[in-house]
Amino acid sequence: MAAEALGWWGVPLAVGAGAIRVSTPFLFVSLGEVVTETSGRINLGLEGTLVMGAMSGYAISFYTGSPWLGVLAAGIVGSLLGALHAGICSLPKVNDIAVGIALLLFGTGLAFFLGTPFVAPQAPNLPSIPLGFWSDVPQIQAALKVNVLFFIGVAAAPLLAWALRNTGVGLMIRMVGDNAEAARAMGYSPLTVRLWATCFGGFMAGVGGSFLSLYYPGSWSEGLSSGQGIIAVALVIFARWRPMYCLWASLLFGGAGALGPALQSVGISQGYYLFNAAPYVLTLVIMIIACSPDRTLAGAPGELSITK
């Protein structure tokens, strides 16, 4: 390996590059979930949606030869799963968390079942933009290959933040999420708004999943997701339901996820699995810090079942 060329500089470089690569699914899932949760619903089934997105995106890319069609298909499958979640939650006396867990298991199970034929074949992957063209160090070139989806995600964060403050749709989502009674008194239908918000969350999670199978790691297998869908939901709480914070938090989690491989690349393989656990440890630490008995979670939508 060319690690010698950079020496210890390889670690921050690998962590940075990893942050960009690993963070993309986090970013998509969490941005979608921000919208869903802002509307007053929590969808814990996004892990299932993510895996379904990964599988269907891969399959469509394999059949059509176009990875972008795969991304679109993943998004559509994701929004269908979101609609399913929202539809079940619209029934009286249904708890969104329980439905989410059921859909998590349903989504992953279904994806494994339908996805067996696609484990072996190689589908066309998403292209990336070589931002490292100016350098001749191969590691820098490799590190600066950035997928287009990452840029879309990065652009989506401020766009969502803006839309939640400055558009009628955004304000309506915040209304039903913070005080459904008030929204109803104004003639808005919380169930309908939540249906669309959950579909949007599902779409984004599906797209996030297609990134896994179509770019990094770039193939379909049952062990593809390591809980990104679940972590991203926790990340939303950490990000205080703000899209821009989701971006930073995703990068942080992505960097943590890249720590193990980065250290390995400079020859530190001791404690590899321990470093790989970094995102999970980070999740725990963050949840403990974020939850204090003395304070309510600032920024939490009032109708959310976990904070109510």
Next chain:
Amino acid sequence: MSDAPGLEVVGVTKRFGDFAALSDVSLRLHPGTVHALLGENGAGKSTLVKCIMGFYHADAGELLLDGREIKVGNPRDAQQAGIGMVYQHFTLVPSMTILENLTMGLGFRPGRIDWKVERAKLTAFLDTMPFRVPIDRPVSSLAAGEKQKAEILKQLYLQAKLLILDEPTSVLTPQEADEMLGLIRSMATAGQLTVLIITHKFREVLAFADEVTVLRRGKQVGGGKVSELSVPEMARLMVGDQASRDHAGREEREPGEVMLALTGVQALDDAGGPALQGVDLTVRRGEIVGIAGVSGNGQTALVEVLGGQRRHQGAVTVGGEPFGATREEIARHNFALLPEEPLRNACVGRMSVGENMAFRSFDRAPIGSGVWVKRGALRRHARDLVERYNVRTTGIDAPIMTLSGGNVQRAVLGRELSGEVDVLVCANPVFGLDFSAVADIHGQIVAARNRGAAVLLVSEDLDELLELADRILVMSGGAIVYETKRESADRQSIGLHMAGHA
């Protein structure tokens, strides 16, 4: 802005299951008048106006607006017909500013909102109003009075011509209430508004209403011009001919030993700021200590500390022993608590009235035996309390959240006072209650004191404190800033200390 409409409600009936919350209620609002709707807690007042607003669908009856029949399927229809309502609880979205709330009320436009234009529109409207409200702060950071004003402004901004107010003044100071009702009164006189107002305060009816209608147990039992009715007549219509209960008068007695003591108690509020900054107080057996203060000066945190809901520093002792509000300590010291918003702070809304009433005693004889709960004993206990405390409910199996506000209050007070009581803490115990319930509950509190309980009464209503308390402490900025005995209490100096001017 002119032509206030007239509204006729004809023969409205509304059932919840087998229970008729309204039976055949009719009512006529004349254009440009203020019409008061009176009735005991649970009489069906809120249900009636929710039927008018399309929140509930009446089982029978019709609405005539200016003589023409209208169908109101949902609140949006009502709004389009020019009917607006201020609810018993707040309906502004807490995380949004007044500007955002009011703009969204105007109707749904999916795309970009031009805040410059909206702001200009709203400011121009506010300039014609006698109230000032900050339009750029999140509603959650506003005081109760400001929120209530904003609710009313919202309806006027949405061009409501018929305004329904469900107990709009319970969260306001008397001055704020007068100011607000005065404005509405003058708009009605000018023919811009027709108003239907629900209130428990006869004073407001006499001062601001033209006509009244009285409901009792879901039936319309009388009404007429305010000028032709007296307060005793209205009161008799409300409660019927039932004999008024005798209430314990206060016995003269010397306070006994100290039962409840706080020394240097400090606590933080939800945002992490200081809520209590070193509170010292003692309550003795057989005395009622009143805590006066403008809301938001730490009273809520004080009650939460005593109820074990908020972490604190400093010492709280009950009967001379440190008190941490554990279940065992509460039982040992016969500690009773009636917090504010009891539905939120002292009940589980979806559980039945009977179960909620057993929260203090389900693990003790006669209801609990070993690990079992005896349903029979639980039901007997609940039926007995419902009877004794006059709780109006469809049955002890009804979820407690379906009770009217006043009846939740009575149910919780019944639970807390049912056993022996050595220490009683009450926060705004008669908030939103009708006059007979107020008398009932005040009677219960005085009776507990006469039996030797140490009572801490936190209230925003100075009249209530002056009537009940043996000593009054004034709380301001999270500390006790003034103390006075009942005999020497004087409104002026209490008011000054409440406002933080002394």
